Amino acid sequence: MIRLENINKTFHGSGGTVEAVRDVSLHIEAGEIFGIIGLSGAGKSTLARCINLLERPDSGRVVVDGTELTALPEKALRRQRLSLGMIFQHFNLMPSRTVYENIAYPLKKQKQTAGQIERRVTELLELVDLRDKRDAYPNQLSGGQKQRVAIARAIAGQPKVLLCDEATSALDPATTLSILDLLKRINRSLGITIVVITHEMAVVKEICDRVAVMEKGRVVESGRVVDLFSIPASPVTRSFVESTANTCRVFDLVRESAPIVAIEPGQVLVRLKYLGHSADEALISRVSRQYNIDCNILFGNIDIVSDTAIGTLVLVLSGEKNNIEAAIGYLSRNNVVIEVIDR
Amino acid sequence: MNILTTLFPNTMDKLPQFTESILQTLQMVALAGAVSFGIGLVFGVVLTVTRRGGLLAHPLFYSVLDKLINIFRSIPFVILLTALLPLTRAVVGTAIGTRGAIIPLIFGTVPFFSRQVEAALAELDPGLIEAAQSMGDGPWEIIFKVCLRESIPALARATTITTISLIGLTAMAGAIGGGGLGNFAIMWGHQRQQTDCTYAAMIVILALVFAVQAIGNWIIRKTTH
Numbered sequence A: 001m002i003r004l005e006n007i008n009k010t011f012h013g014s015g016g017t018v019e020a021v022r023d024v025s026l027h028i029e030a031g032e033i034f035g036i037i038g039l040s041g042a043g044k045s046t047l048a049r050c051i052n053l054l055e056r057p058d059s060g061r062v063v064v065d066g067t068e069l070t071a072l073p074e075k076a077l078r079r080q081r082l083s084l085g086m087i088f089q090h091f092n093l094m095p096s097r098t099v100y101e102n103i104a105y106p107l108k109k110q111k112q113t114a115g116q117i118e119r120r121v122t123e124l125l126e127l128v129d130l131r132d133k134r135d136a137y138p139n140q141l142s143g144g145q146k147q148r149v150a151i152a153r154a155i156a157g158q159p160k161v162l163l164c165d166e167a168t169s170a171l172d173p174a175t176t177l178s179i180l181d182l183l184k185r186i187n188r189s190l191g192i193t194i195v196v197i198t199h200e201m202a203v204v205k206e207i208c209d210r211v212a213v214m215e216k217g218r219v220v221e222s223g224r225v226v227d228l229f230s231i232p233a234s235p236v237t238r239s240f241v242e243s244t245a246n247t248c249r250v251f252d253l254v255r256e257s258a259p260i261v262a263i264e265p266g267q268v269l270v271r272l273k274y275l276g277h278s279a280d281e282a283l284i285s286r287v288s289r290q291y292n293i294d295c296n297i298l299f300g301n302i303d304i305v306s307d308t309a310i311g312t313l314v315l316v317l318s319g320e321k322n323n324i325e326a327a328i329g330y331l332s333r334n335n336v337v338i339e340v341i342d343r
Numbered sequence B: 001m002n003i004l005t006t007l008f009p010n011t012m013d014k015l016p017q018f019t020e021s022i023l024q025t026l027q028m029v030a031l032a033g034a035v036s037f038g039i040g041l042v043f044g045v046v047l048t049v050t051r052r053g054g055l056l057a058h059p060l061f062y063s064v065l066d067k068l069i070n071i072f073r074s075i076p077f078v079i080l081l082t083a084l085l086p087l088t089r090a091v092v093g094t095a096i097g098t099r100g101a102i103i104p105l106i107f108g109t110v111p112f113f114s115r116q117v118e119a120a121l122a123e124l125d126p127g128l129i130e131a132a133q134s135m136g137d138g139p140w141e142i143i144f145k146v147c148l149r150e151s152i153p154a155l156a157r158a159t160t161i162t163t164i165s166l167i168g169l170t171a172m173a174g175a176i177g178g179g180g181l182g183n184f185a186i187m188w189g190h191q192r193q194q195t196d197c198t199y200a201a202m203i204v205i206l207a208l209v210f211a212v213q214a215i216g217n218w219i220i221r222k223t224t225h
Helices: A044-051 A074-081 A099-108 A114-127 A143-155 A173-190 A201-207 A225-230 A235-244 A249-255 A283-290 A321-333 B002-007 B009-013 B015-050 B059-074 B077-083 B085-092 B097-122 B126-134 B139-150 B152-176 B180-190 B195-223
Strands: A002-013 A016-028 A033-038 A059-064 A084-087 A161-165 A193-198 A210-215 A218-224 A268-275 A294-305 A308-318 A336-342
Touching (some): A016 A044, A033 A173, A033 A201, A044 A059, A099 A143, A173 A193, A201 A235, A225 A294, A249 A268, A268 A321, A283 A294, A308 A321, B002 B009, B009 B015, B077 B097, B126 B139
Antiparallel strands (some): A002 A059, A210 A218, A268 A308
8 A cells, every 4th residue: 555665865064964863664554553752852753744744854765555655746636635634632623613613624735515514524523533623623622632633534535544643642541542443443443654763661561463663764674563562573672561561670680689570589570471372371380380380470571462471470489400491492392482591 | 162263263264275284194194104013013023033032033134134125224205305306206196195104104114113023022921932843833824823913912013103103204295285184283383483373283293193092002902821
């Protein structure tokens, strides 16, 4: 659906030049929810604006649904933008227009009759669950409601793609979840391809199928969210993954020599990570029996990412040194990522 | 009527002249105001869109208009009045009376209002322009449907301030024979020391200013949501 080829974008400002996007190539499939995650200044918002050419890349090609946008003249490009909806961190609703008028705004360009517009807006209000706010003004709405109106406006013209630029970053966690839920519903029921720009791993975890991680203008890693979560390759990805799980706290605790992670001579402190399928087997009790060792669970966490469980356990193993080594070997042969933290 | 004759004996003596002065002031404000509003709005929009990073960025054009406005804003109005005499004579045929005052009033008001419009449009959230662009709007649609439409309260405020300043200018135009309340106050109140004429003119001008401010506030309140 969206193909970005060797996109480069540099800004020349008074504070010097900023290479916002460097040689980025991505392919986003039709119907998927694709995440672009990165810290602020990583270039993710610029990259998103390169998709609908609000920001024209210095070089590279943008192809959306078979049309090369970078090759279009300005007027044709504007027509194409109707098939690329966009929502923003600060909603960007027109404050002098009611909810109804805001949603009708893009429809008026499509030469529809008043009746058609009325029907479409009513339908959209229903979809975003705001029927009673039809004649309210944006400033009378909460953040979550504003973003719902913005979503309705963005999809009013029946676009194929919806770009979400930090769409939940100004919202509280509960509202964020309800907006993500709405996006998921729109993706599933209307088949709209969604691109989510965010700095929150929780958002990616919640709705994305695939994700690209950006750092200093480059995509450092991309792939299925489950894969990135279970085996993050780059340090940025690892820090993003750990931001949503609390098991990384164990490293701090070890550093602080907290009593909860204190081990006796001969004991080994390990962290296990496993995917859903290995969680089905009774691995812990099996190694305990088979290798005659004790496994004491200090803490654990299970993340559900794209319907797959990713488990993390922090254990203290005690027993014969050889048996412990054999048990560690057995676990790693059974698709468990095992990390010795302290011994 | 009796109280008025006691308080404003000289004014009541020449009531027809006084009412005519009021009408002249209103006429100057309405005419010069309408023309300046139109030109100033265009200039303000042009300044906004042609500046660096604007919708239709054109640095050279911006720079020329910007300087021109600064020059006319720097000239004190009393000097502008006399400096424009030849132009006024050429355009409207006379340099005196209400008609003669219109051209200098426009030259005095347009630069001020252009800046006010520019400032009003600068308050607009750039996110709205971005949203409109993302919906496929071109520069003209954005100027009319977003920039101007969404800035109505700010433009109403700018118009109120400019109208009040224009009322002040019409009084000054009276000094060189423009007619109106300023002329009335100078001719009778100052030169013939019938001070009550000055106060009467002042009271009417104050009432005008209050009325303009009240209408402005009402429009701002009605258009702010």
